[in-house]
Amino acid sequence: MLRNSHDIRTGNRPHVLVVSALCLGAALAFWSSAYADDGYAEYRDQFEPLPALPPIPADNSLTPERVELGNMLFFEPRISSSGVISCATCHNPALGWSDRIPRAVGHDGQVGERNTPTVLNSGFFTAQFWDGRAETLEEQALGPIEAEVEMAMSLEEAIARLGEFDIYHKRFAEAFPEDEDPINADNVAMALAGFQRTLNTPNSRFDRYLKGDLGAISEQEKRGMKNFADSGCVACHSGPALTDSQFYRIQVPGSEDLGRYLVTGEQADRFAFKTPTLRNIGLTYPYMNNGATETLGEAVEIMGQEMLGREYSSEEVADMVAFLHTLTGEMPSFEIPALP
Amino acid sequence: MLRNSHDIRTGNRPHVLVVSALCLGAALAFWSSAYADDGYAEYRDQFEPLPALPPIPADNSLTPERVELGNMLFFEPRISSSGVISCATCHNPALGWSDRIPRAVGHDGQVGERNTPTVLNSGFFTAQFWDGRAETLEEQALGPIEAEVEMAMSLEEAIARLGEFDIYHKRFAEAFPEDEDPINADNVAMALAGFQRTLNTPNSRFDRYLKGDLGAISEQEKRGMKNFADSGCVACHSGPALTDSQFYRIQVPGSEDLGRYLVTGEQADRFAFKTPTLRNIGLTYPYMNNGATETLGEAVEIMGQEMLGREYSSEEVADMVAFLHTLTGEMPSFEIPALP
Numbered sequence: 001m002l003r004n005s006h007d008i009r010t011g012n013r014p015h016v017l018v019v020s021a022l023c024l025g026a027a028l029a030f031w032s033s034a035y036a037d038d039g040y041a042e043y044r045d046q047f048e049p050l051p052a053l054p055p056i057p058a059d060n061s062l063t064p065e066r067v068e069l070g071n072m073l074f075f076e077p078r079i080s081s082s083g084v085i086s087c088a089t090c091h092n093p094a095l096g097w098s099d100r101i102p103r104a105v106g107h108d109g110q111v112g113e114r115n116t117p118t119v120l121n122s123g124f125f126t127a128q129f130w131d132g133r134a135e136t137l138e139e140q141a142l143g144p145i146e147a148e149v150e151m152a153m154s155l156e157e158a159i160a161r162l163g164e165f166d167i168y169h170k171r172f173a174e175a176f177p178e179d180e181d182p183i184n185a186d187n188v189a190m191a192l193a194g195f196q197r198t199l200n201t202p203n204s205r206f207d208r209y210l211k212g213d214l215g216a217i218s219e220q221e222k223r224g225m226k227n228f229a230d231s232g233c234v235a236c237h238s239g240p241a242l243t244d245s246q247f248y249r250i251q252v253p254g255s256e257d258l259g260r261y262l263v264t265g266e267q268a269d270r271f272a273f274k275t276p277t278l279r280n281i282g283l284t285y286p287y288m289n290n291g292a293t294e295t296l297g298e299a300v301e302i303m304g305q306e307m308l309g310r311e312y313s314s315e316e317v318a319d320m321v322a323f324l325h326t327l328t329g330e331m332p333s334f335e336i337p338a339l340p
Numbered sequence: 341m342l343r344n345s346h347d348i349r350t351g352n353r354p355h356v357l358v359v360s361a362l363c364l365g366a367a368l369a370f371w372s373s374a375y376a377d378d379g380y381a382e383y384r385d386q387f388e389p390l391p392a393l394p395p396i397p398a399d400n401s402l403t404p405e406r407v408e409l410g411n412m413l414f415f416e417p418r419i420s421s422s423g424v425i426s427c428a429t430c431h432n433p434a435l436g437w438s439d440r441i442p443r444a445v446g447h448d449g450q451v452g453e454r455n456t457p458t459v460l461n462s463g464f465f466t467a468q469f470w471d472g473r474a475e476t477l478e479e480q481a482l483g484p485i486e487a488e489v490e491m492a493m494s495l496e497e498a499i500a501r502l503g504e505f506d507i508y509h510k511r512f513a514e515a516f517p518e519d520e521d522p523i524n525a526d527n528v529a530m531a532l533a534g535f536q537r538t539l540n541t542p543n544s545r546f547d548r549y550l551k552g553d554l555g556a557i558s559e560q561e562k563r564g565m566k567n568f569a570d571s572g573c574v575a576c577h578s579g580p581a582l583t584d585s586q587f588y589r590i591q592v593p594g595s596e597d598l599g600r601y602l603v604t605g606e607q608a609d610r611f612a613f614k615t616p617t618l619r620n621i622g623l624t625y626p627y628m629n630n631g632a633t634e635t636l637g638e639a640v641e642i643m644g645q646e647m648l649g650r651e652y653s654s655e656e657v658a659d660m661v662a663f664l665h666t667l668t669g670e671m672p673s674f675e676i677p678a679l680p
Contacts, residue, residue: 077439078440083439083440084429089424094415094676094677094678099423100418100679105424107449109449338434339434
């Protein structure tokens with residue numbers, strides 16, 4: 001008994017201390033979170049910060065060799081029939097990895113049908129192109145090389161041109177060491193996709209806000225976020241890149257483009273386009289599938305009318321535009337390669 | 341007398357020591373240079389290493405603000421009528437600041453008459469363009485913006501486009517603080533010229549050799565240098581950039597271009613072209629005014645036949661090609677600007 005009572009007396013004291021400490025800690029944590037919260041937690045919780053890297057597919061390991069090769073190929077104009085157009089021509093790193101003109105200008109000055117999407121954070125999308133005709137970056141990568149209005153070169157010829165350079169034999173062999181004949185279209189696509197998966201823009205002001213730095217965005221920007229969530233934008237502009245990679249019918253001013261219908265042939269897909277990412281939207285003007293919308297303010301108004309059937313007030317528009325500007329992240333580092 | 345003899349005895353001793361030391365020093369220097377020499381001094385002395393910077397004109401100070409603005413403008417596609425062609429399209433940093441195609445491809449895929457010269461080290465030239473229609477980089481800079489087959493935009497429109505961006509108002513004001521209305525064509529030219537004066541490639545293996553590192557180039561490369569000097573190439577390919585910026589008549593295979601005659605109207609200038617720089621010539625293929633010569637070996641043979649009236653042996657060609665490859669220097673550092 002003595003021993004037990006001794007145990008109880010002396011043995012329980014630490015327990016009491018631990019329990020007290022836990023209670024105090026919990027109280028402090030509660031108080032501190034209540035004190036630190038800015039009143040927007042329920043809206044903030046509807047968003048996700050952007051990870052530093054998107055999902056990496058099991059069949060395309062993101063090795064430094066593939067990324068470096070993809071970097072070279074991204075800037076390689078000799079895989080266009082003119083010899084002067086590369087991926088970087090329309091996905092220009094100086095212009096938010098897009099081109100800031102309404103519709104892409106490609107081979108022989110031809111103007112395409114659609115606005116150039118940025119490649120930034122495209123590894124987070126589960127559908128590529130405005131019409132989702134590719135799902136993965138690997139499927140997407142070769143399209144613009146062959147497109148008559150873009151780089152206008154057959155894959156056979158592109159592969160043959162690359163094969164003329166010793167350095168590409170070396171780099172493809174390093175990037176795809178298990179392939180006997182590594183300079184081929186699949187590997188061009190793999191390398192380009194790998195490079196693009198490194199082109200992410202984490203640590204925007206909004207990301208810092210989501211991670212706890214409640215002063216990283218202003219009160220107006222928070223109101224914009226709230227309205228963005230409240231009025232339903234976040235239903236489609238969801239996930240880390242603020243896109244669900246799904247397709248929705250929309251006819252923006254000046255567009256008669258049938259969109260996703262041209263891929264699926266389904267009536268329901270007439271005029272349907274992929275939800276575009278809103279990451280870095282402040283850098284990737286002009287907007288919409290036809291690039292006819294010049295400012296973010298107009299874009300917000302059009303989306304309100306077309307997708308949500310509502311007219312935003314000018315204050316609401318200003319708040320949401322302010323919010324959208326917080327989505328500009330840190331530009332990725334890359335090298336202008338020395339091409340052979 | 342005593343005093344004088346004392347003076348002579350004691351006063352002359354230091355002189356004797358100094359004279360002896362000088363003689364010994366001279367002997368040592370002679371011995372050391374004779375010992376260190378590789379037998380090519382008389383040829384080596386006909387060349388000049390490339391300075392880190394070219395001459396800076398009195399009326400265009402090379403301020404960081406002008407260089408930074410010039411860097412932006414060099415990559416700015418909105419001063420082309422398509423909105424996608426910038427200086428960097430043809431003067432591509434990934435391709436030795438040239439394009440590696442025979443003749444430049446510009447607006448609407450039009451193909452120009454001439455091969456794109458590299459902008460590297462162009463601040464060392466006293467004539468610009470193949471035909472010298474501009475003397476300075478300032479005079480040169482605006483030509484490609486207006487040329488119908490290049491960027492195809494009037495200067496008025498280019499200036500108006502730049503004026504649409506707040507950041508250009510700020511940057512022009514910083515670069516040209518004394519101008520009331522600094523966004524103008526002259527200042528675009530000044531900024532572009534300033535940026536280009538920073539695009540130099542010092543410290544090639546040949547430069548290190550000229551500065552005393554006698555092992556920086558191989559015996560074969562030295563033989564090439566010797567033959568380059570001996571057979572007369574160095575008469576025109578002279579000075580730090582290996583060009584005299586003068587004009588010589590030459591009709592290379594496939595060219596009917598009248599060259600300098602189109603500028604001066606002088607019969608003596610028919611088919612005359614500027615001596616091109618040989619700095620980084622290993623990177624700036626293809627060669628000649630029409631870009632029809634693919635390899636350095638062919639270029640050496642053609643120049644021997646056309647300019648010097650001689651047939652080089654295959655060993656001579658190989659030696660000179662090896663020498664020419666020693667002229668590839670360190671690529672300049674620059675930033676891909678974040679454009680507005």
